[in-house]
Amino acid sequence: MPMSPPCQLCGSTDWADLPVPMPTHSVRSDGAIIPSPLAKVHCRTCGLGRARTPTVQPDLTAAYETTYDMYANRPRAEEFDASRYTAMAEAVDTLLGEVTPRRVLEIGCGNGSMLAALARRWPTAILAGVEPAGSAADEARRRGFDVIGGTAGGDSIARLGDDFDLVVSFNVIEHTAEPDAFVAAAVAHLA
Numbered sequence: 001m002p003m004s005p006p007c008q009l010c011g012s013t014d015w016a017d018l019p020v021p022m023p024t025h026s027v028r029s030d031g032a033i034i035p036s037p038l039a040k041v042h043c044r045t046c047g048l049g050r051a052r053t054p055t056v057q058p059d060l061t062a063a064y065e066t067t068y069d070m071y072a073n074r075p076r077a078e079e080f081d082a083s084r085y086t087a088m089a090e091a092v093d094t095l096l097g098e099v100t101p102r103r104v105l106e107i108g109c110g111n112g113s114m115l116a117a118l119a120r121r122w123p124t125a126i127l128a129g130v131e132p133a134g135s136a137a138d139e140a141r142r143r144g145f146d147v148i149g150g151t152a153g154g155d156s157i158a159r160l161g162d163d164f165d166l167v168v169s170f171n172v173i174e175h176t177a178e179p180d181a182f183v184a185a186a187v188a189h190l191a
């Protein structure tokens with residue numbers, strides 16, 4: 001099957017179609033039903049999964065800044081998320097070992113649930129976030145976090161600084177049009 005661009009992890013062009021569960025609609029990660037099929041492909045060389053047709057940045061920006069709401073479309077999401085974020089914070093803490101970060105930035109911080117879980121692990125750390133979905137960013141601010149509306153590479157995030165000890169992002173890179181640029185933008189905020 002002809003496929004472009006090549007795999008962003010390994011450069012292969014050997015893609016396999018993944019089964020389409022519903023031919024007329026699919027569900028986004030925020031629980032919203034959208035009127036297009038879930039068309040995914042799998043790199044046969046390294047295993048990367050991605051959308052058959054990569055989404056272009058203007059479409060991603062529109063979706064995540066205006067219609068995406070991870071917390072509004074899923075019944076009882078907070079109950080599920082509480083244990084999930086606690087476990088993820090524990091995993092990050094375990095990876096760091098004896099290191100306790102002083103300043104932490106979460107890119108794609110949503111409503112601040114992960115920031116809250118990290119705050120419980122590191123009560124003296126200064127935690128900040130960036131989030132393109134306005135309603136989620138507002139909720140994170142209500143929880144007491146310094147959150148900028150926007151994306152990792154956006155101009156507004158510059159006010160948060162480039163002196164973070166740790167930059168984290170969960171379930172975000174797969175939603176970006178240019179993963180390599182996303183990682184470069186995240187690294188730019190490290191001390």
